[in-house]
Amino acid sequence: MDEATLIAWLREEDPQPLAQLWHRADTERQVHVGPMVHLRGLIEISSHCVRGCGYCGLRAPRTDLPRYRMSAAEIMASVQQALRLGYGTVVIQAGEDPAITQEWMSNIIRTIKRETPLAVTLSLGERRADELLAWREAGADRYLLRFETSDAELYARIHAPRGQHRCDRIALLRELRTLDYEIGSGIMVGIPGQTYAMVARDILTFAELDLDMVGIGPYLSHPQTPLGRGECPAAAPGEQVPANELMVYKAVALTRLVCPQANIPSSTALATINKKRGRENGLQRGANVVMPNLTPLQYRAMYEIYPAKACIQETGEQCNQCLRHRIASIGREVGSGPGGRRRKSERQQLLPVE
């Protein structure tokens, strides 16, 4: 699909062609990744952050938010819960927190890999190459880093650099690939200043990077951030992408068509703007993954990347029940095992050799 076709779909409002788009995405999902919905247990291990991202409620300059960092023992308790609940993967996410040292994190990864069969996904922001290498060597399987927007100018506007540190997320994703991580990225839909052409190019960038995982959610305004205070101008009327549910479904469905093999979550942000049907609709319009929250309840509200986040008052057990129920209600099954993406090279290796 080329940029013009993607733009035309993103601008489509007529329910009839859109119903066809949902159907095509759902069919591609079924053909390429099957009926299973994979569960990834999300553990938000620290809300400390040194960065100043214009959209994120965890940004460093925010002083009114109490911060937390889980201990290794608390993290392992959540990992054990993931195992008990039958998940195949844990996703360890945090703000960009220098107290998460290379060594401390390596030890935790090694413990998880020694004690469980779980796949380990890290989502710890922009970290140094030596840290990423050490964590890969410790056993981490996947790394999630959304590039948020592929437009360099918009990216620079919403993403304050950290001194001399690199902040080219697309370059970092390529580096993660050379370290042999499965790589995940994604965007927020409806960032002030984001145009239809930009989202079309984001989707083409997913394919170009050959992402294993693509997470897409609506941009949700947080009043304690520069974007939430209206400090970043919207694009011209008719060009600005709305941060609404329909636009997220379109981006998810088109991503499934362009990256048929990718693991695509039906995101918590989507569930936040439509608490009743957001998850299910996402799963029926291209997505095949959900990420139930395993963060201990006393910390949930403090991981406030955006306000009114879904699932914030549920225990890990309740989140599990709720999501399993939702998956069953649309006639889908829960996948077992790590549910990684089988890459082309691996598939070729599996072919019998003469």
Ligand code: SAH
């Ligand atoms: N520090 C890590 C994890 C950040 S939270 C990192 O930077 O990768 C994970 C994702 O939440 C972000 O990548 C972003 O896409 C999303 N997010 C943050 N603030 C948001 C907001 N206000 N609205 C919607 N999504 C948001």
